[in-house]
Amino acid sequence: MLDFTVAIPTYNGASKLPLVLEKLRSQINTQNISWEIIVVDNNSSDNTAKIIQDYQSRFYEFVSIKYFFEPKQGAAFARLKAIKEAKSTYIGFLDDDVLPDQNWVSAAYSFCQAHPQAGAVGGQIHGDFEVEPPPEYRRVYPFLSIREHGSKPILFEPNRLNLPTTASLVISKKAWDESVPDRFTLSGRVGSSMVASEDYELLLYIYKNGWEIWYNPEMESYHKIPADRLERNYLLSLSRACGLPTYFLLTINAKSWEKPILFARTLLGNSRRIILHLIKYRGQVRTDLIPAFDLEFFWGSLLSPFYSFYKLRKNK
Known part of the structure; x- marks a missing residue:
C-alpha cells in the first residue's frame, strides 16, 4: 500500500x-x-x-x-x-x-x-x-x-x-x-x-x-x-447557493429531537437577520456588494430547511 x-x-x-x-x-x-x-x-x-x-x-x-x-x-x-x-x-x-x-x-x-x-x-x-x-x-x-x-x-x-x-x-x-x-x-x-x-x-x-x-x-x-469570479452577479449567486445547504448540514450530527428546534431556529434566526440587515443597510444592498452578499446568504439560509426536504425527497 x-x-x-x-x-x-x-x-x-x-x-x-x-x-x-x-x-x-x-x-x-x-x-x-x-x-x-x-x-x-x-x-x-x-x-x-x-x-x-x-x-x-x-x-x-x-x-x-x-x-x-x-x-x-x-x-x-x-x-x-x-x-x-x-x-x-x-x-x-x-x-x-x-x-x-x-x-x-x-x-x-x-x-x-x-x-x-x-x-x-x-x-x-x-x-x-x-x-x-x-x-x-x-x-x-x-x-x-x-x-x-x-x-x-x-x-x-x-x-x-x-x-x-x-x-x-x-x-x-x-x-x-x-x-x-x-x-x-x-x-x-x-x-x-x-x-x-x-x-x-x-x-x-x-x-x-x-x-x-x-x-x-x-x-x-x-x-x-x-x-469573472469577482463579478457581482457571480458572487451573489454563490452566496445564496452557500446558504441553501445550511439546515441539512446542521442536521447531520443532530439528534432526532433537535431537528425541529433547528428548523425553528433557522427560520426565526434568519428572518430576524434579514429584517435587521435591511433596516441597517436599506438602499445600500442595491449598490454595495458586501451588504448585498450577506443578505443573499441570509436568504439562502432561510430557505435551507425547504431545500433540505427537497433534496432528501429527490434522493429517495
Whole structure:
C-alpha cells in the first residue's frame, strides 16, 4: 500500500492541469514517501484525457499518474471515484485550479503521521487573483475557498460548520471507509447549479464517527481566481447557493429531537437577520456588494430547511 495519493477531480481542466502537475513534479522532501497522482476526469468535453496522457510519459520515473473517467457529473462523484481507486493510506485532494507549494505533499503526510486521530486535514489556501480585489472583498474570501487561519495548527469546530474546503484537503482512507456513505445528498455544482457544500457533508460524516478535523498551516497552496469570479452577479449567486445547504448540514450530527428546534431556529434566526440587515443597510444592498452578499446568504439560509426536504425527497 502506498503512503499518499494526490487526487485531482477536474471538469474541462485541460488549460489548468499543467500548472498543477508541474507544481507536483517540483515537490521536495518526498524521498521517503511512496505516492501517486490520480486525475479524475468528471465527464469533460475538452482534451483533458490527452493532457494527462502526455504527462504520464513525462512523470514516468518521478511518480505515477493515473487517469480515471467518472461520467456522473458532480464533485462528490469524482471524489468517490478517487477514493475507490486510490491505493494509499492518505488521499490529498487538490482542485484543478489550486497550486500546491513545493512541500505540500511532505507537509501533509508528516502532519497526518503526527496526528493519527485526524480524519481530515485542511491546508492554508491563499488567493492568487487575476485582478486584485478591493480590501472589503475579504469578506467573500472563504466562499472562494481561501482559508488563512494563522500560522498554528488548530482543531476545527464542525458543529458550528467551521470546516476546511476540499480545494486543498487530506483525508484518511480509513476514516472515509468507516464514516462516509456511498451516496451523498449534496453532489456539488452541476450544470448551472451553484449549490455545493458536498465537502462539508463528507467532513461532517467523518466527524460524526469520532475523527478529528485539523488545520495544518504548513500545507500551503494558492487558489487561482479569475476576474469573472469577482463579478457581482457571480458572487451573489454563490452566496445564496452557500446558504441553501445550511439546515441539512446542521442536521447531520443532530439528534432526532433537535431537528425541529433547528428548523425553528433557522427560520426565526434568519428572518430576524434579514429584517435587521435591511433596516441597517436599506438602499445600500442595491449598490454595495458586501451588504448585498450577506443578505443573499441570509436568504439562502432561510430557505435551507425547504431545500433540505427537497433534496432528501429527490434522493429517495
